[in-house]
Amino acid sequence: MAIAIKPVGGLTPANIGESLRRKPDLKGALFQFVMLFSLSISIGVLVVLLYTVVSDAWPVLSTRLGDFVTGTLAPDAGRAGISQGLKGTFYLCVIVAIVAFPLGIAAAIYLEEYAPRTRLSSFIEVNIRNLAGVPSVVYGILGLAIFVNGWGISALTGGRSPLAGGLTLAALVLPVVIITTQEAIRAVPSALREAGFGVGATKWEVIKDHILPYAAPGILTGTLLSIARAAGEAAPLLLVGTITGFISNSPGWFDVRQVQDKFAAMPTIITSWAKQPEEGFRVENAAAAIVVLVAFVILLNSAAILLRNRFEAKRAG
Amino acid sequence: MTKEQFERNDGKGESMDVLQIARPVAAATSDAEVTDNPTVLALKDLSVFYGDFRAVRGVTVDVRDNEITAMIGPSGCGKSTVLRSINRMNDLIPGARVEGDLKFHGVDLYDAKVDPVEVRRRIGMVFQKPNPFPKSIFDNITYGPKIAGVPKSEFEAIVEKSLRRAALWDEVKDRLDESALGMSGGQQQRLCIARAIATSPDVLLMDEPCSALDPIATGMIEDLMQEIKSRYTIVIVTHNMQQAARVSDRTAFFTAEADSENDRRTGVLVEYDRTERIFSNPADIRTENYVTGRFG
Numbered sequence: 339m340a341i342a343i344k345p346v347g348g349l350t351p352a353n354i355g356e357s358l359r360r361k362p363d364l365k366g367a368l369f370q371f372v373m374l375f376s377l378s379i380s381i382g383v384l385v386v387l388l389y390t391v392v393s394d395a396w397p398v399l400s401t402r403l404g405d406f407v408t409g410t411l412a413p414d415a416g417r418a419g420i421s422q423g424l425k426g427t428f429y430l431c432v433i434v435a436i437v438a439f440p441l442g443i444a445a446a447i448y449l450e451e452y453a454p455r456t457r458l459s460s461f462i463e464v465n466i467r468n469l470a471g472v473p474s475v476v477y478g479i480l481g482l483a484i485f486v487n488g489w490g491i492s493a494l495t496g497g498r499s500p501l502a503g504g505l506t507l508a509a510l511v512l513p514v515v516i517i518t519t520q521e522a523i524r525a526v527p528s529a530l531r532e533a534g535f536g537v538g539a540t541k542w543e544v545i546k547d548h549i550l551p552y553a554a555p556g557i558l559t560g561t562l563l564s565i566a567r568a569a570g571e572a573a574p575l576l577l578v579g580t581i582t583g584f585i586s587n588s589p590g591w592f593d594v595r596q597v598q599d600k601f602a603a604m605p606t607i608i609t610s611w612a613k614q615p616e617e618g619f620r621v622e623n624a625a626a627a628i629v630v631l632v633a634f635v636i637l638l639n640s641a642a643i644l645l646r647n648r649f650e651a652k653r654a655g
Numbered sequence: 656m657t658k659e660q661f662e663r664n665d666g667k668g669e670s671m672d673v674l675q676i677a678r679p680v681a682a683a684t685s686d687a688e689v690t691d692n693p694t695v696l697a698l699k700d701l702s703v704f705y706g707d708f709r710a711v712r713g714v715t716v717d718v719r720d721n722e723i724t725a726m727i728g729p730s731g732c733g734k735s736t737v738l739r740s741i742n743r744m745n746d747l748i749p750g751a752r753v754e755g756d757l758k759f760h761g762v763d764l765y766d767a768k769v770d771p772v773e774v775r776r777r778i779g780m781v782f783q784k785p786n787p788f789p790k791s792i793f794d795n796i797t798y799g800p801k802i803a804g805v806p807k808s809e810f811e812a813i814v815e816k817s818l819r820r821a822a823l824w825d826e827v828k829d830r831l832d833e834s835a836l837g838m839s840g841g842q843q844q845r846l847c848i849a850r851a852i853a854t855s856p857d858v859l860l861m862d863e864p865c866s867a868l869d870p871i872a873t874g875m876i877e878d879l880m881q882e883i884k885s886r887y888t889i890v891i892v893t894h895n896m897q898q899a900a901r902v903s904d905r906t907a908f909f910t911a912e913a914d915s916e917n918d919r920r921t922g923v924l925v926e927y928d929r930t931e932r933i934f935s936n937p938a939d940i941r942t943e944n945y946v947t948g949r950f951g
Contacts, residue, residue, distance in 0.1 A: 530789075533787070533850075535775060536742075537779070538854055
């Protein structure tokens, strides 16, 4: 007579097995499928792109990769190389790093830690976000007007030079650097701030000893990714005036005087070659240059990830 | 203590000595029953605002030397707000301000000449959730002394002394170089106490220090408080009435009620007395209801 199982919500020993049975979840399965499909499309596009580029570039990569990387811009497709473009892009990145990183990080620290929350500060914040979305060609016009032709500034930059281009790209990535740094600073737990203030640290000490070290991985990732973006930008450099055809000077890698001289850059070389009628330039050389540029950007990104992991390991103790 | 001592000094360790001199001998005998210890913190008709919102009002409390003062009350009664205004932690919140008197050894802590950084060196704080720095155990403790300008040669002694007082030395003495984040929650909280006393503060503020800990770790922290109260004046905010009854000498009971000036609820001090009176024979019916569990 005793009840063996206490009924739960209308359950009886007779129907409990049926009620616990797994039922098909069609909506859930469909949702999962749609997500997977979206992912496959993204990856598929990437794979097709890489495959096309590498197969187009294969005649160059397989026969004369060394010469291609060390060679100079030449009218003959079989002899043309990209060393000037690599040097140009390298110096552009260095200039971006030197100019945009300190400025952007400092601006973000001020906005997050010091700026009073007023209408003016939120107006500035919104506009930094807007600036991050401004098309890069607009920065090219700015660079042309100020860094190439600007009165007094052109004497410093040497006109159409890596310096002018680098400053233009620095202006382009500056909003991104500021925003990513701000986000990294915001992610610092308030408990850590309180701990610092609680033992009698000044604001500056809390920022220097706790907030920046904790935010470092995030800041680093954001800034290095912004360099990768700068390295791939063609439009502003076309306006600033990189050389895309034949260029006579080919200084050594570490001859810093070239930052005030005529220059070429990888993205603009690629755009210019891709427009050539000759197949050796349009297909093979352009694709090979793309492969080298992509490799360069992947290298930068890997460095960002490695450094971030190291900082994070340090943060976790 | 004179006013000058709170103004920003050159941070060369002088501040540490001042506190040692200023400390009166603890009333160790039964005299404590008859004569009250000297007042360390005097809160008089204190109100704390966040912008236009008055979070708590009418707080009059004398915190006495070498005693543990507990602040209890339901959520939103402003007890943590009061605690955080004592070491000017509320300064970090934009729009926070106080009205009324808050005197530390007779000096108005909200005087324009007072440096909040100096205040926090003398009035240390332990937070609700253990918040060690993501550094080694050793560096956690020496950070406060380091920024206060204490010479490096004294660090080892400070670390040992602080960890011993926090009843943590035997557990961690062989792994001082390891990250503090690898410790258990209870150990982390004792490390935070050790870190707070490493700067030789006068007062320790504890904001629900055991709410994230299990009963065993809680017991250790409570024992620790009893041991160190001969050296420090402690103010603790707690949700746990039994804890207040167990550890404190005096208890302040807060509650939240409708503000006459707007329709939001504001915290108010109901009663402040010796702990045994608050729990056995409170003067206010609201206190009685709360401590007997009929409300809150």
